[in-house]
Amino acid sequence: MANHLFFPLLVPLVSAVLATLVSQRRVIARSIALAAVLFNLGYSIWLLLAVGATGRMVTQADDFAAPFGISLVADGLSAIMLALTSVMMLVTMLYSFSTVSPYRERYYYYPLLLLLLFGCGGAFLTGDLFNLYVWFEVLLVASFGLITLGGERGQLEGGLKYVVLNLLGSTSFLVGAGLLYGVAGTLNMAHLSERLGTLEHSGIVTAVAGFFLFAYSSKAGLAPLFFWLPASYHTPSIAVTALFGGLLSKVGIYALYRVFGTVFQRELAWLAPLILLVAGVTMVVGVIGAMAQVNVRRILAFHIVSQMGYMAMGLGLAGTVGLAAGILFMAHNIVVKTALFLIGGTAEHLSGTGELKQMGGMARREPILAGLWLLASFSLAGLPPLSGFFGKLGLIQVGLEQGQWLMVGVAAAVSLFTLFSMLKIWNEVFWKKAYVDQTGMPRASALLLAPSALLVALSIAIGFGASPVLNYSRYSAEQVFNTQRLVQDVCGSAGCEAVTSTAN
Amino acid sequence: MTFVLSLVVGTLFAGAAYLMLRRSVVKLILGMALLSHGTNLLLFLMGDGVVKGMPPFVDEATGVTPTAAADPLNQALILTAIVINFGFTAFILALAYRANQAVGSDDLDDMVETDRL
Amino acid sequence: MYESMILRTIARLMLPLLLLLSLFMVVRGHHLPGGGFVGGLLAAAAIILQIVAFGPDYAREIVPINYLRLAAIGIGSATCWGLLALLQGEPFMAARWLDTAIPGIGKLGTPVMFDVGVYLTVIGVTTQLALVLAEEPTLYPLRRPPPRTEPVAPEA
Numbered sequence: 072m073a074n075h076l077f078f079p080l081l082v083p084l085v086s087a088v089l090a091t092l093v094s095q096r097r098v099i100a101r102s103i104a105l106a107a108v109l110f111n112l113g114y115s116i117w118l119l120l121a122v123g124a125t126g127r128m129v130t131q132a133d134d135f136a137a138p139f140g141i142s143l144v145a146d147g148l149s150a151i152m153l154a155l156t157s158v159m160m161l162v163t164m165l166y167s168f169s170t171v172s173p174y175r176e177r178y179y180y181y182p183l184l185l186l187l188l189f190g191c192g193g194a195f196l197t198g199d200l201f202n203l204y205v206w207f208e209v210l211l212v213a214s215f216g217l218i219t220l221g222g223e224r225g226q227l228e229g230g231l232k233y234v235v236l237n238l239l240g241s242t243s244f245l246v247g248a249g250l251l252y253g254v255a256g257t258l259n260m261a262h263l264s265e266r267l268g269t270l271e272h273s274g275i276v277t278a279v280a281g282f283f284l285f286a287y288s289s290k291a292g293l294a295p296l297f298f299w300l301p302a303s304y305h306t307p308s309i310a311v312t313a314l315f316g317g318l319l320s321k322v323g324i325y326a327l328y329r330v331f332g333t334v335f336q337r338e339l340a341w342l343a344p345l346i347l348l349v350a351g352v353t354m355v356v357g358v359i360g361a362m363a364q365v366n367v368r369r370i371l372a373f374h375i376v377s378q379m380g381y382m383a384m385g386l387g388l389a390g391t392v393g394l395a396a397g398i399l400f401m402a403h404n405i406v407v408k409t410a411l412f413l414i415g416g417t418a419e420h421l422s423g424t425g426e427l428k429q430m431g432g433m434a435r436r437e438p439i440l441a442g443l444w445l446l447a448s449f450s451l452a453g454l455p456p457l458s459g460f461f462g463k464l465g466l467i468q469v470g471l472e473q474g475q476w477l478m479v480g481v482a483a484a485v486s487l488f489t490l491f492s493m494l495k496i497w498n499e500v501f502w503k504k505a506y507v508d509q510t511g512m513p514r515a516s517a518l519l520l521a522p523s524a525l526l527v528a529l530s531i532a533i534g535f536g537a538s539p540v541l542n543y544s545r546y547s548a549e550q551v552f553n554t555q556r557l558v559q560d561v562c563g564s565a566g567c568e569a570v571t572s573t574a575n
Numbered sequence: 576m577t578f579v580l581s582l583v584v585g586t587l588f589a590g591a592a593y594l595m596l597r598r599s600v601v602k603l604i605l606g607m608a609l610l611s612h613g614t615n616l617l618l619f620l621m622g623d624g625v626v627k628g629m630p631p632f633v634d635e636a637t638g639v640t641p642t643a644a645a646d647p648l649n650q651a652l653i654l655t656a657i658v659i660n661f662g663f664t665a666f667i668l669a670l671a672y673r674a675n676q677a678v679g680s681d682d683l684d685d686m687v688e689t690d691r692l
Numbered sequence: 693m694y695e696s697m698i699l700r701t702i703a704r705l706m707l708p709l710l711l712l713l714s715l716f717m718v719v720r721g722h723h724l725p726g727g728g729f730v731g732g733l734l735a736a737a738a739i740i741l742q743i744v745a746f747g748p749d750y751a752r753e754i755v756p757i758n759y760l761r762l763a764a765i766g767i768g769s770a771t772c773w774g775l776l777a778l779l780q781g782e783p784f785m786a787a788r789w790l791d792t793a794i795p796g797i798g799k800l801g802t803p804v805m806f807d808v809g810v811y812l813t814v815i816g817v818t819t820q821l822a823l824v825l826a827e828e829p830t831l832y833p834l835r836r837p838p839p840r841t842e843p844v845a846p847e848a
Binding site: 201205208212215219222223224225227228229230231232234235238239242245246248249250252253258302303305306 | 600603607610611614617618620621622648649652655656659662663666667670671673674677678686687688689690
């Protein structure tokens with residue numbers, strides 16, 4: 072029993088409570104939030120190493136035996152996501168110390184961030200489908216609060232679309248979970264994978280899988296369900312946009328990997344062509360949408376959509392190697408996307424506007440910022456030796472092995488268009504001469520630059536240390552697909568079915 | 576009974592779809608409320624509560640669970656879903672109210688500021 | 693203005709009764725229908741009744757609590773009772789019971805205390821929601837007239 076798995080959930084929760092109680096005193100609230108995030112960071116790095124060394128860790132709330140109670144399961148994928156969550160949260164928190172207005176900070180900004188950390192941690196650690204729903208709602212509540220915090224007109228409009236479409240996705244998730252409980256009589260993922268394997272293949276399970284596909288795709292922003300994403304992600308404060316763009320949208324992809332890799336394996340094989348089609352369309356639509364935009368954060372928001380296609384492609388390749396490439400790409404993308412939002416956001420913060428036309432001259436004024444942007448955008452486009460190259464290389468290799476020529480072609484072409492969009496921002500924001508008066512413009516302080524510098528360094532590190540990262544993502548992908556081992560780890564060596572039949 | 580309730584679920588979903596496709600924000604919210612009610616009823620139908628009908632309580636005198644006791648898990652799931660929907664409905668009502676103040680209209684087609692280039 | 697004499701009289705009478713009933717629900721809740729959530733809703737309903745009858749200012753006056761803090765304290769205490777077992781090396785939420793029953797209340801244990809935390813949270817969240825919405829001037833007209841200020845002298 073790995074009872075310590077509760078700590079990365081309880082520490083943010085208790086800190087959120089404390090930070091709510093002292094929300095009027097910013098310094099105390101900041102330090103509480105920072106302490107909780109640092110604890111989670113340390114814990115998740117330890118977990119990453121421990122899971123890599125000893126394998127899956129499991130615990131049950133209130134000591135209920137496995138398929139009856141609520142299981143927490145930490146495997147490689149959970150550990151990677153948990154670690155990345157903590158890093159992103161730390162970085163955005165540091166960034167928000169110097170950018171978020173005191174009014175918003177007092178209006179429960181840090182409690183909401185901690186609640187988001189709590190929800191993400193729960194979603195990554197739970198081993199129960201209904202609990203996954205509940206954790207999704209927890210992080211949705213926090214994200215609703217964060218996206219509308221401040222109450223500007225754009226935030227309210229974008230927030231309304233964000234809320235409505237995400238709630239539709241959640242409802243679909245709930246319907247799917249209910250139907251699945253009706254079909255299989257359990258909601259524990261390990262038990263589900265065991266039971267669905269023995270059920271004779273009927274259309275109903277495929278239909279239920281469709282509900283889950285709809286739900287997670289709408290949360291991840293896959294075509295044609297992505298419209299809420301570019302409509303809302305550029306409206307809140309920069310730190311929040313960076314966190315959402317980098318991390319939050321990937322929770323949907325994580326759920327796709329987890330549920331389709333573990334629970335719906337047969338359906339995955341059947342739905343794989345559809346997922347690949349969706350992935351290809353998402354890539355193309357996202358990147359074309361970005362070309363039409365003239366606002367830094369909106370261009371980046373459309374690129375989130377485009378990159379989601381690559382992650383869905385990892386799942387659509389329907390196998391351990393494909394999923395491993397997908398996980399590697401996701402890890403890279405979380406880091407780089409957050410970095411890009413922070414860098415672009417800093418330029419926006421300094422210029423006072425995000426419209427490309429009114430910006431410029433940033434390369435001369437802020438050479439460090441410009442250098443960071445170049446590195447991060449090349450990484451996003453996939454130039455070696457940065458992390459994006461290995462992420463895309465893995466996906467394209469697996470695609471070639473499986474003979475998915477069209478998919479590979481689309482993925483490669485979209486990379487070029489990504490580079491085009493990134494160079495557009497480079498030209499307009501950094502390279503061109505400023506046409507507006509910039510004499511009163513503030514300089515970027517070290518506090519504004521450090522978070523993105525940290526992330527760019529992490530991206531370079533992933534690029535140069537690609538082999539251990541790739542090995543770890545292979546290891547996690549194998550764990551996701553190896554349901555036999557999962558059942559043994561969660562329910563004991565006899566399996567979940569044995570536990571339920573003796574209990575009756 | 577199951578058949579009748581399934582018809583009710585279907586009707587709720589249909590009404591929700593109709594309301595959500597209107598342009599008014601208030602109707603959209605009403606539609607989402609209907610949708611969540613339909614979902615809760617669907618969760619209820621997925622258990623054996625309709626067939627068995629006894630509350631899932633252990634008999635205090637004998638300490639035995641009656642054989643006709645319904646599956647308690649569905650009810651727990653529904654309760655959770657109701658609580659979550661309650662919170663979200665309150666939030667979205669407040670959000671819609673504020674958006675209405677900011678935009679000066681109840682029409683979703685007027686809320687296009689974030690979609691403009 | 694919606695000033696109803698009948699509603700106001702009943703609301704005044706119902707406040708203590710409903711609050712007592714809500715406590716009863718919490719205590720009863722562990723083995724019988726009831727519990728922290730239902731109790732919390734009852735207590736919140738009692739306060740919301742005051743809002744409906746007398747307006748939000750009066751409701752804040754007679755139950756002077758910061759409801760958001762109450763909710764936070766509720767969540768915090770519920771978590772802490774679950775932590776007890778975790779710190780003793782058992783899974784989170786594993787139950788701890790007192791050996792002897794207290795007359796009139798029954799056996800006390802961490803699940804009961806967890807329920808009390810839920811009770812506080814539900815009161816806090818629900819009442820806060822209702823209050824914040826009721827305090828919007830255009831949404832709910834039942835408010836006290838603003839404090840009288842000195843008339844501003846007309847400008848010359």
